[in-house]
Amino acid sequence: MQSNKGRDTSLELGIRKDLFRLGYRYRVNYRPVATLRRTADIVFTRKKVAIFLDGCFWHGCPTHYTVPKANAAYWAHKVAANVDRDAETTRLLTEAGWSVLRFWEHRPADEVVAEIVNELNRVTAESGAISPVRSSPP
Helix, strand or coil: CCCCCCCCCHHHHHHHHHHHHCCCCCEEEECCCCCCCCCEEEEECCCCEEEEEECCCCCCCCCCCCCCCCCHHHHHHHHHHHHHHHHHHHHHHHHCCCEEEEEECCCCHHHHHHHHHHHHHHHHHHHCCCCCCCCCCC
């Protein structure tokens, strides 16, 4: 399992590249709440938006996850624990005032970026602040 990437997957790199190109700045693999031992893939600290890009196998995608034949009980338990931890993380961050967005790895990057930008614009509008980013790519 050491060869499985925990960060910098091709989807994550593509989304980060698109967000950066649009003028957004963010933290990568960062704890939104310092006292909570959970890291989000992309974090907008000032807007309090945490993005999680979940792998279909590791996080139990309802569309693509299948229990492996070898060591099925172990994997079923492991993935169920991951799903429970994901739900708890979302709940804890939401209670702490964060917006949490979760996306499956099979989602097209352009759709994910559009949803992230919409959420960032929504948070900005709610706060009454002027967005420092461009509305269109350069």
